Amino acid sequence: MNKPRLATLWLDGCSGCHMSLLDTDERLLDLAARVDLVYSPLVDCKLYPEAVDIACIEGAVSTAEDECRLRSVRERTKCLIALGDCAVTGNVPAMRNTWGTDTVLRSVYLEREALAARIPTEDLPLLSDKALPLHTFVKVDFFLPGCPPSADTIFSALTALIEGRSADLRLNTGFGT
Amino acid sequence: MTAAQILTLTIDGKHVSGLAHETLLQVALENDIAIPTLCCLEGLSNQGSCRLCMVEIAGTTKPQPACVTLIQEGMVVITQSENLRTYRRTIIELLFSERNHICAVCVANEHCELQTLARDLGVDHISFPGRYPALPVDASHDRFVLDHNRCILCTRCVRVCAEIEGAHTWDIQGRGIRSLITADFNSPWGQSTTCTSCGKCVQVCPTGALFEKGRSVAEMLKKRPSLPYLVSNRTREQQ
DSSP states (O other): OOOOEEEEEEOBSOSHHHHHHHTTTTHHHHHHHHOEEEEOTTSOOOSOOSSEEEEEEESBEEEHHHHHHHHHHHHHEEEEEEESHHHHHOTGGGGGGGTOHHHHHHHHHTSSOOSSOOOOOTTSOOEEEEEEOGGGTSOOSEEEOSSSOOHHHHHHHHHHHHTTOGGGOOOSOOSOO | OOSOOEEEEEETTEEEEEETTOBHHHHHHHTTOOOOOSSOOTTSOOOOOSOTTEEEETTOSSOEEGGGOBOOTTOEEEOOOHHHHHHHHHHHHHHHHHTTOOGGGOTTTTSOHHHHHHHHTTOOSOOSOOOOOOOOEEOOSSSEEEEGGGOOOOOHHHHIIIIIISOOOEEEESSGGGOEEEETTTBOGGGOSSOOOOOHHHHHOSSSSEEETTOOTTOOOOOOOOHHHHHHHHHHHHO
């Protein structure tokens, strides 16, 4: 039997959810033996491949590029997991939604006596006006809230999905904490 | 009230009894039947506004709030059903979408009743779009802060201030979704002439809306005062 093809993606988040995945420590070896990690910030692969079984996405959708990547991942993936509070609710990146991106950028880069006061634009995707959770744009199959979700939570979720036990998945995780 | 009248009823298939002046919620709790609540707090009047304690009663078409429904002889009550669970999850999701609740950076993280209820009821995302309202934070008081972003308008603070402390500093201004907790006649908390700085409102607040100044993320552990104990001691002193 072919191993499930796993991908992880990092949108507007702090990478803490990926750190939590790495926190599964020695169990990473079990995971590695049971899946093919085909795309991730942890592997050197530039393009999102076809026919992925499970994708874990960390971070909110904050730019047109994020949205574009998310939509293409959805098209090529069977099971999409919103990993962590930013992907699930918008969380910290969505704190700018109240005031608008322009106001926040001006406040941070221009109005705080910065050394070289300018809003960085070079080689960076333009921030959308709002940072939004994944399910605003695409169908999400599983939500794993937590900031970050614990290593145990991520490991249990991935193991259950690999073994096809996803229907009764009830994880001890919630917003924050 | 005449001599205590004992009534019998069925809750979740269990035969239970209670006194005629007791509510469904009280009788359920006495019998270890858990019903989720948010605005209710022992020792304060019940206003039945959060709607989390809604239960189904045989013979009525609409769910009823257990905290303000008195028991009746022969009542048949269901506290857990798929419909009720859906209503309760929806209420929690609406509360989250209405204001800016960002658990990860909240003073009440890990000590918040809204956060705990979301977890217990299996709310793993918010299906409604967030409103992201621009709400003020009142830090004018020497010791305490009011953050409207985290307020769910349960009015525990209003009731504890009026009913237990007797100051009635807090009230609600505005209507519907634009309602806000307000001190005196909409003055900054620090300039309130009625506030005694007793801090009861802070300790009964279920979320991070009211907290002690200087607390950082996850540091605001509330010390729930035993309100019935306070009231009974005071009543004894007055006699």
